[in-house]
Amino acid sequence: MKGKNGKFIKQTFHNIEDVWDVIWLLKKETIENSKGAESISIAGSVSTQLPFFCCPNNIIDVSHSSIISKYFYCKEFTVSPFKGSYGDTPSRWIQQVSIIKNAVGIIERRAANKSKNKG
Numbered sequence: 001m002k003g004k005n006g007k008f009i010k011q012t013f014h015n016i017e018d019v020w021d022v023i024w025l026l027k028k029e030t031i032e033n034s035k036g037a038e039s040i041s042i043a044g045s046v047s048t049q050l051p052f053f054c055c056p057n058n059i060i061d062v063s064h065s066s067i068i069s070k071y072f073y074c075k076e077f078t079v080s081p082f083k084g085s086y087g088d089t090p091s092r093w094i095q096q097v098s099i100i101k102n103a104v105g106i107i108e109r110r111a112a113n114k115s116k117n118k119g
Contacts, residue, residue, distance in 0.1 A: 044106040
């Protein structure tokens with residue numbers, strides 16, 4: 001992150017909350033800088049910048065891994081994650097699926113662009 005003088009700020013992280021504070025700043029910055037740009041996403045911006053100040057493994061916990069595994073299992077084997085119809089599906093799951101699909105799309109586009117640039 002740059003300070004008001006345009007120089008990068010040296011920051012020390014004392015705990016994971018300090019890391020999350022920077023992630024929220026990145027989110028805010030991405031929203032402000034992407035007005036009118038369809039190709040910029042918060043997930044893409046954060047995932048690109050995260051390795052510069054934190055190991056991504058530090059912010060992923062077991063519950064996140066479990067949700068992601070459940071998403072891919074349901075997608076791969078075309079099974080519903082919950083009994084019943086769409087109306088019976090918890091809204092939290094619907095939000096999580098949307099976030100995962102968005103992130104997967106970003107990863108796939110990056111991979112396609114990388115291979116296109118190599119060839």
